[in-house]
Amino acid sequence: MKSPKTIATINFKGGVGKTTVTWCLGDVISAFSDSKVLLFDLDAQMSLTQAIALNEDGYSLEARFQKWYEASIERKKTIFDALDKFARPAQHFDFPVGFDFIYQLTDTLHFVPSVEDLYWMELEVFDRDAVKDFIRRLLGKITNSPKLPSYDYVLFDCPPSFTLLSYSVLSCCDLILIPVNPDYFASKGTNLILNSLKMRIEPFPLPQIGVFMNKTKTWGGAPTKESSFYMREVSRVCDNASKAENIRAEFLDSWIPERVGVKRAITSGGVPKELVDPFKKLWNEIVGYLA
Numbered sequence: 001m002k003s004p005k006t007i008a009t010i011n012f013k014g015g016v017g018k019t020t021v022t023w024c025l026g027d028v029i030s031a032f033s034d035s036k037v038l039l040f041d042l043d044a045q046m047s048l049t050q051a052i053a054l055n056e057d058g059y060s061l062e063a064r065f066q067k068w069y070e071a072s073i074e075r076k077k078t079i080f081d082a083l084d085k086f087a088r089p090a091q092h093f094d095f096p097v098g099f100d101f102i103y104q105l106t107d108t109l110h111f112v113p114s115v116e117d118l119y120w121m122e123l124e125v126f127d128r129d130a131v132k133d134f135i136r137r138l139l140g141k142i143t144n145s146p147k148l149p150s151y152d153y154v155l156f157d158c159p160p161s162f163t164l165l166s167y168s169v170l171s172c173c174d175l176i177l178i179p180v181n182p183d184y185f186a187s188k189g190t191n192l193i194l195n196s197l198k199m200r201i202e203p204f205p206l207p208q209i210g211v212f213m214n215k216t217k218t219w220g221g222a223p224t225k226e227s228s229f230y231m232r233e234v235s236r237v238c239d240n241a242s243k244a245e246n247i248r249a250e251f252l253d254s255w256i257p258e259r260v261g262v263k264r265a266i267t268s269g270g271v272p273k274e275l276v277d278p279f280k281k282l283w284n285e286i287v288g289y290l291a
């Protein structure tokens with residue numbers, strides 16, 4: 001069985017678009033290619049999970065998902081239960097994976113939701129090194145399961161902090177995707193995150209890192225002067241980090257414009273028309289970078 005390519009979206013800053021970008025990429029890849037995509041919500045704040053549970057009016061619950069979600073909690077088939085099983089010392093990782101653990105949004109886009117327990121778990125003391133291999137082992141189970149499709153891509157929406165789960169994802173994923181916004185914090189924040197990734201993940205090899213601009217301000221279809229300025233700044237930070245440190249951080253040419261319509265991308269189930277091409281472009285660049 002072939003292993004999927006794994007991509008983790010992170011940034012320590014909240015609100016830069018991690019959840020939105022992860023969702024839109026998953027949606028565009030699964031809708032416009034033959035690929036099967038699995039999305040993980042690893043954020044205990046549960047933005048993606050809640051957005052999927054909500055209908056477009058932002059109020060009533062999507063009944064099919066809600067019913068499935070409650071059953072998965074009841075049967076102890078959530079990501080928290082998986083981690084709980086994994087972290088018990090001296091026990092076999094006994095956690096069969098199937099469609100009671102993975103929710104089918106469409107034929108080609110599948111989803112593992114978050115649960116509130118993840119938040120409390122971070123406060124209990126799990127040994128960091130005991131958790132490190134969790135995602136790798138879980139992905140192994142998913143890849144080898146005869147009940148599940150063979151996924152081409154697995155995307156992780158990570159929390160805005162270094163949690164045990166993000167540590168586990170970052171030490172095994174193929175690409176770390178970092179969205180930044182065109183503001184004063186873009187280059188400072190990129191510098192900070194590149195340095196801390198290096199410190200946190202070593203001695204394991206660092207995955208490739210792709211930084212790109214989300215919420216780019218545009219004028220006549222091109223980035224404004226101001227947005228272009230921040231792009232150059234971040235690009236310089238990536239170049240310097242790649243030269244000075246032993247990491248491969250690239251500032252991607254593709255950028256996602258700021259468009260209010262993106263707010264409905266998750267709840268009404270689709271990336272707005274005007275953003276499909278930018279996300280396809282970003283996607284193609286990522287595939288090239290991973291190859």
Ligand SMILES: Nc1ncnc2c1ncn2[C@@H]1O[C@H](COP(=O)(O)OP(=O)(O)O)[C@@H](O)[C@H]1O
Pocket residue numbers: 013014015016017018019020021047214215216256257258259260262263
């Ligand atoms: N390209 C974009 N254009 C306009 N608004 C955006 C864009 N990307 C994200 N947003 C908005 O920014 C806010 C934060 O996005 P979110 O994905 O929740 O960030 P994060 O997961 O990093 O905290 C949301 O209201 C979202 O709709």
Ligand SMILES: [Mg+2]
Pocket residue numbers: 018019020043047
């Ligand atoms: Mg988020």
